[in-house]
Amino acid sequence: MHAVRLADLLRADDLDAAIESGLMAFVTCPECARDGDLADAHARIAAAQRRLRDAWAARDRHRAREARLQRRAAERAARRAPATASDARTPALPPAAAAALARAKARVARKP
Numbered sequence: 001m002h003a004v005r006l007a008d009l010l011r012a013d014d015l016d017a018a019i020e021s022g023l024m025a026f027v028t029c030p031e032c033a034r035d036g037d038l039a040d041a042h043a044r045i046a047a048a049q050r051r052l053r054d055a056w057a058a059r060d061r062h063r064a065r066e067a068r069l070q071r072r073a074a075e076r077a078a079r080r081a082p083a084t085a086s087d088a089r090t091p092a093l094p095p096a097a098a099a100a101l102a103r104a105k106a107r108v109a110r111k112p
Helices: 002-011 015-020 030-034 036-080 085-089 095-110
Strands: none
Touching (some): 002 015, 002 036, 015 036
């Protein structure tokens, strides 16, 4: 009996072996679950499956949170980083304003 084997592995606290033996793929047979001897095995398997699903969901949420925090930290660091050489070449003024400033500087330079 597959259910008995899985229940024995769970009772022995050998969760890795139970997973490898198909714990999460195990589907309870309603007739077998009512049988006195197998009812305990099926209940134990169902509880273990529920705990594993909850734990795996929590792990996924934790990983998503960590990725989100790392992304936010990288964005924050990028905003705080000093301007690079390519940023220094771009004019701070719009082209029309830069041209007007250049003309004004040229006029000032020509005056004696």
